[in-house]
Amino acid sequence: MKKLKRSSRLVEMTQYLLTRPHTLISLTAFADRYQSAKSSISEDLAIIKEVFEEEGIGELQTLAGAAGGVKYMPFMRESAALDIMKKICLKLEQPDRVLPGGYLYMTDMLGQPELLADVGRMFATAFSHRKIDVIMTVETKGIPLAYATAACLNIPVVIVRRDNKVTEGSAVSINYVSGSTKRIQTMSLARRALKEQSHVLIIDDFMKVGGTIQGMMDLLYEFKATVAGVGVFVESGEVELEERLLEDYISLAKLTAVDMKTKQSTVIPGNYFHK
Amino acid sequence: MKKLKRSSRLVEMTQYLLTRPHTLISLTAFADRYQSAKSSISEDLAIIKEVFEEEGIGELQTLAGAAGGVKYMPFMRESAALDIMKKICLKLEQPDRVLPGGYLYMTDMLGQPELLADVGRMFATAFSHRKIDVIMTVETKGIPLAYATAACLNIPVVIVRRDNKVTEGSAVSINYVSGSTKRIQTMSLARRALKEQSHVLIIDDFMKVGGTIQGMMDLLYEFKATVAGVGVFVESGEVELEERLLEDYISLAKLTAVDMKTKQSTVIPGNYFHK
Numbered sequence: 001m002k003k004l005k006r007s008s009r010l011v012e013m014t015q016y017l018l019t020r021p022h023t024l025i026s027l028t029a030f031a032d033r034y035q036s037a038k039s040s041i042s043e044d045l046a047i048i049k050e051v052f053e054e055e056g057i058g059e060l061q062t063l064a065g066a067a068g069g070v071k072y073m074p075f076m077r078e079s080a081a082l083d084i085m086k087k088i089c090l091k092l093e094q095p096d097r098v099l100p101g102g103y104l105y106m107t108d109m110l111g112q113p114e115l116l117a118d119v120g121r122m123f124a125t126a127f128s129h130r131k132i133d134v135i136m137t138v139e140t141k142g143i144p145l146a147y148a149t150a151a152c153l154n155i156p157v158v159i160v161r162r163d164n165k166v167t168e169g170s171a172v173s174i175n176y177v178s179g180s181t182k183r184i185q186t187m188s189l190a191r192r193a194l195k196e197q198s199h200v201l202i203i204d205d206f207m208k209v210g211g212t213i214q215g216m217m218d219l220l221y222e223f224k225a226t227v228a229g230v231g232v233f234v235e236s237g238e239v240e241l242e243e244r245l246l247e248d249y250i251s252l253a254k255l256t257a258v259d260m261k262t263k264q265s266t267v268i269p270g271n272y273f274h275k
Numbered sequence: 276m277k278k279l280k281r282s283s284r285l286v287e288m289t290q291y292l293l294t295r296p297h298t299l300i301s302l303t304a305f306a307d308r309y310q311s312a313k314s315s316i317s318e319d320l321a322i323i324k325e326v327f328e329e330e331g332i333g334e335l336q337t338l339a340g341a342a343g344g345v346k347y348m349p350f351m352r353e354s355a356a357l358d359i360m361k362k363i364c365l366k367l368e369q370p371d372r373v374l375p376g377g378y379l380y381m382t383d384m385l386g387q388p389e390l391l392a393d394v395g396r397m398f399a400t401a402f403s404h405r406k407i408d409v410i411m412t413v414e415t416k417g418i419p420l421a422y423a424t425a426a427c428l429n430i431p432v433v434i435v436r437r438d439n440k441v442t443e444g445s446a447v448s449i450n451y452v453s454g455s456t457k458r459i460q461t462m463s464l465a466r467r468a469l470k471e472q473s474h475v476l477i478i479d480d481f482m483k484v485g486g487t488i489q490g491m492m493d494l495l496y497e498f499k500a501t502v503a504g505v506g507v508f509v510e511s512g513e514v515e516l517e518e519r520l521l522e523d524y525i526s527l528a529k530l531t532a533v534d535m536k537t538k539q540s541t542v543i544p545g546n547y548f549h550k
Contacts, residue, residue: 001330007285011326014289019392051286055276099444107443107468111409111431116422117294134386139415140434147391147419156386159415168382169374193382 003035006044013044017060017072022154026069045070056080074152075125076118078273084118085269089253092234092267102238102258103206104265110144110205110233119252120148123203123231126250126272127153132228133198134158136216138187142204145233149203158193160216162186168193172222176215187215189223199228207232210245217246235270278310281319288319292335292347297429301344320345331355349427350400351393353548359393360544364528367509367542377513377533378481379540385419385480385508394527395423398478398506401525401547402428407503408473409433411495413462413487417479420508424478433468435491437461443468447497451490462490464498474503482507485520492521510545 004012013030030041049060049070058074076084088109097105109115123145132153137146138160150157161168163186173188194200202216217227230249237256251270258265279287288305305316324335324345333349351359363384372380384390398420407428412421413435425432436443438461448463469475477491492502505524512531526545533540 004326007282007322008326010282010285011289011323012330014286015293015327015330015332018290018293047282048286051279051283052290055287057290105444105465105467107434107465108431111425111433111468113422113426113429113431117426140418140436143415143418144422144432147388147422150386151388151392154388156383156388157419158386159382161415169380190380190382192380193386 001033001035006040009034009036010044010047014048017048017070020154021058021072021074021152024063024069024071026067029069073128074121075128076121081118081122081125082269082273085122085252085273088115088119089267089269092253092255093265095263095265098258098260098263098265102236102260104234104255104258104267106205106234107141110141116144116148119145119233120150120152122252122272123149123250124152126231127201127229130201130228131199132201134194135201135203136160136194136220137203138162138212138216141206142233145205146203149201149231158189160187160189160219163188172219174215174218174222176218177211178215185215187212187219189219194223194225196224198223198225200225201228202230203232204230205233206236207234207249207251208236209239209243210249213249214245232270234267276308276310281315284309284311285319285322289323292323292345295429296333296347296349296427299338299344299346301342304344348403349396350403351396356393356397356400357544357548360397360527360548363390363394364542364544367528367530368540370538370540373533373535373538373540377511377535379509379530379533379542381480381509382416385416391419391423394420394508395425395427397527397547398424398525399427401506402476402504405476405503406474407476409469410476410478411435411469411491412478413437413491416481417508420480421478424476424506433464435462435464435494438463447494449490449493449497451493452486453490460490462487462494464494469498469500471499473498473500475500476503477505478507479505480508481511482509482524482526483511484514484518485524488524489520507545509542 027038031038052058052060056077061071099105135146135150135157146157168190170191171188173186175184178185232251234253235251237254250272252272254268254270256266302313306313327333327335331352333347336346374380410421410425410432421432443465445466446463448461450459453460475495507526509528510526512529525547527547529543529545531541
């Protein structure tokens with residue numbers, strides 16, 4: 001890269017950091033990249049850090065010493081997250097979303113890149129200080145949420161399949177009871193998809209009793225993995241507390257009531273906002 | 276937002292643009308956001324534009340006039356894309372990836388946020404000047420590629436299901452013959468997932484004869500939609516030309532040979548790099 005003026009360097013460094021979240025970049029690497037003294041780089045980073053933190057873009061963590069450098073950690077302030085989530089809840093309450101069985105049609109919303117980026121950033125903020133090696137979800141609707149979170153945390157995603165596909169090699173399968181069908185179903189994960197002893201964050205789009213998530217946890221047990229956290233986009237509040245299979249999870253929205261006659265639902269911000 | 280110094284403003288504007296690809300932002304909006312004169316904003320944008328274009332980050336399109344403003348369009352130079360793709364091809368050639376039936380295990384690679392961001396940017400570059408309303412893929416492995424592309428182009432994704440889920444409402448189903456199983460299979464899309472007359476970019480992870488993609492095209496016909504393009508991550512070259520069901524597609528990599536005895540495969544950059 002040719003030598004840049006400070007103003008241009010600030011633009012380039014900003015994009016360099018933003019596209020490499022949760023990645024430690026040494027001062028030396030920056031100094032080489034921009035053919036500049038480390039002292040100038042440090043001044044640039046101080047400016048970027050201030051803007052990122054004042055404007056709620058993320059944290060710029062500085063590590064001192066020989067192995068030191070900077071790491072950009074995206075976050076979203078809770079006040080900003082709550083504003084966005086309230087708008088999402090209003091959309092989820094649109095009457096034509098109520099489907100038979102008390103489900104909500106939200107596939108269209110899970111197709112919007114902007115919403116996904118926001119939700120991914122919320123999950124990344126909620127789980128940013130946990131040790132996580134990999135994010136797990138089950139096909140299909142949780143997949144975009146898992147990837148949006150993974151992009152912020154810079155960790156890989158594994159997708160649990162609802163059947164055992166030929167193109168994945170040997171796999172581990174378990175049975176579980178899904179709350180939606182009340183029937184025994186199968187989910188499986190390729191043996192090579194997950195290293196043993198991994199710390200795994202589970203992300204899914206919707207949770208009622210928690211049967212599907214419990215299934216993923218059972219599967220993780222087979223891989224000797226640890227559950228680092230559970231995040232769901234929408235939880236159903238229409239579940240008796242004693243029915244719920246898990247307690248330790250974060251929800252971003254909560255479906256508190258569905259009136260099948262009027263096709264009216266009530267959706268409020270989830271437990272993440274009521275700590 | 277409080278008034279920022281020029282250096283801080285450049286950092287903030289850079290992140291603002293990067294997180295809003297393919298979105299027109301008016302000079303007035305920027306002037307209000309930063310409480311600065313339009314002339315200062317224009318100078319800032321000129322600096323950002325130069326860096327983005329010199330460093331191959333993207334194009335900063337400037338639209339003059341009352342409805343004018345700037346639009347950031349991510350791209351990747353073909354030379355940079357080819358360098359990255361060559362490394363991806365080497366990974367795809369690892370011997371333990373060859374699966375029964377001449378398939379390649381690449382689920383792990385499709386779980387890596389960095390690779391996905393690169394590949395999404397390549398597809399976005401390849402299709403950036405076409406009119407596209409929505410990106411379509413079929414579950415499961417094409418999904419992360421579709422979202423990575425959608426994030427760059429700022430357009431929504433629809434996912435075709437391999438069965439008809441209860442939680443999606445009324446759906447259109449079609450039958451197709453998948454090259455991998457040679458059996459008749461079903462794919463379906465919720466009626467409300469796609470507006471009629473949409474321009475649709477099809478993205479998938481792997482193409483052999485093209486049966487699955489042909490199925491998606493048949494489904495699009497039912498929605499009176501137009502195919503704006505087809506992009507596949509890896510195409511199999513082990514197909515007779517007359518067998519291939521479609522001609523107009525972009526591939527990023529091509530699997531030219533699989534030796535089942537030695538479990539050795541050969542993967543080269545795809546037709547995108549041989550125009």
